[in-house]
Amino acid sequence: MTEQALQAIRERLPEYVGSITERSKGGFWVCPLCGSGTGPNRSGAFRIQGDRWRCFSCGRGGDVLDLLGEIEQITDFRDRLLRAEEVFRIDGRMRPTGVPMIRRESKPKPEPSLIPESVMRASFKAYDQNTFALWLVRVFGEPKALEVAFMYGIGTSRHWPGACVFWQIDEEWRVRRGKVMLYNSRTGRRVKEPGNMVAGVHWLLGMADRKPEPCLFGLHLAAADRSKPVAVVESEKSAIIGAGFVPEFIWTATGGSGTLNREMLKPLQGRRVVLYPDLGAFDKWKEKAGGLPGVDVSGLLEQRASAGDRAAGLDVADFLLREQGITA
Numbered sequence: 001m002t003e004q005a006l007q008a009i010r011e012r013l014p015e016y017v018g019s020i021t022e023r024s025k026g027g028f029w030v031c032p033l034c035g036s037g038t039g040p041n042r043s044g045a046f047r048i049q050g051d052r053w054r055c056f057s058c059g060r061g062g063d064v065l066d067l068l069g070e071i072e073q074i075t076d077f078r079d080r081l082l083r084a085e086e087v088f089r090i091d092g093r094m095r096p097t098g099v100p101m102i103r104r105e106s107k108p109k110p111e112p113s114l115i116p117e118s119v120m121r122a123s124f125k126a127y128d129q130n131t132f133a134l135w136l137v138r139v140f141g142e143p144k145a146l147e148v149a150f151m152y153g154i155g156t157s158r159h160w161p162g163a164c165v166f167w168q169i170d171e172e173w174r175v176r177r178g179k180v181m182l183y184n185s186r187t188g189r190r191v192k193e194p195g196n197m198v199a200g201v202h203w204l205l206g207m208a209d210r211k212p213e214p215c216l217f218g219l220h221l222a223a224a225d226r227s228k229p230v231a232v233v234e235s236e237k238s239a240i241i242g243a244g245f246v247p248e249f250i251w252t253a254t255g256g257s258g259t260l261n262r263e264m265l266k267p268l269q270g271r272r273v274v275l276y277p278d279l280g281a282f283d284k285w286k287e288k289a290g291g292l293p294g295v296d297v298s299g300l301l302e303q304r305a306s307a308g309d310r311a312a313g314l315d316v317a318d319f320l321l322r323e324q325g326i327t328a
């Protein structure tokens with residue numbers, strides 16, 4: 001099975017959960033494994049976040065394959081995959097035969113919901129408490145930091161003290177998704193303690209199952225200026241650093257190495273597009289986007305990287321900063 005097919009299966013987690021259990025209070029679900037959430041106050045502990053699930057009552061968690069394995073008591077990974085293919089493949093509709101159904105009637109998939117523009121606008125504040133914005137000031141100086149923050153519409157979130165929000169604004173200026181992340185204001189590196197410190201705004205708003213398709217971060221900028229070629233990188237941070245130092249391109253980001261797909265590049269049809277994958281992602285990106293008219297996949301990082309760079313897992317932002325003589 002290709003990584004793409006596996007990811008497609010992983011993304012069907014909400015649909016699978018919806019077919020085997022029911023909602024409890026506060027964006028949680030009744031745990032199909034331990035039954036937490038069926039008590040008199042209906043406070044469940046089973047939660048979906050992206051393509052992962054976790055139950056805070058029984059402590060189990062994982063991806064859709066782990067859940068399927070638990071439910072159907074399949075321990076071998078390959079057997080889980082085979083069963084998942086069976087369960088998910090059928091004509092886009094899922095038939096979890098043999099799965100004990102807690103909820104009998106099938107529920108239609110909820111309509112995708114954009115983020116209200118007012119929610120995004122409300123995040124445009126408190127930059128003195130936004131550690132990513134503070135780091136941008138260190139890198140660019142205040143005027144330019146504010147300029148790029150304004151261009152990309154970087155927000156501030158109270159979800160964690162110091163957190164920022166990267167909004168995905170599409171070519172028609174619709175806010176598709178938002179991603180809350182936490183950075184170190186001195187190094188510009190992601191804070192990964194105590195957890196991954198990434199939260200989707202849909203999830204925070206209790207609409208995790210209503211996310212529209214993702215778009216490139218910075219797509220609104222590409223749509224607004226058709227005179228420049230478009231660079232596509234993995235992280236929002238790399239796009240913003242690129243915009244500050246190499247303004248000959250419009251810089252956009254996929255928001256993750258695995259999220260790049262042809263659908264995302266469609267709004268850029270007819271443009272010159274250069275993909276700059278991070279170290280180690282060249283082959284994957286070449287496979288996904290190579291051969292599309294007007295699209296080049298740059299091997300620049302792979303060519304320039306030393307063994308030490310590879311070991312450190314340097315990304316596009318690191319390279320651009322190093323070229324400018326800036327070290328974290």
Ligand SMILES: [Zn+2]
Nearest residue numbers: 031034055058
């Ligand atoms: Zn549980």
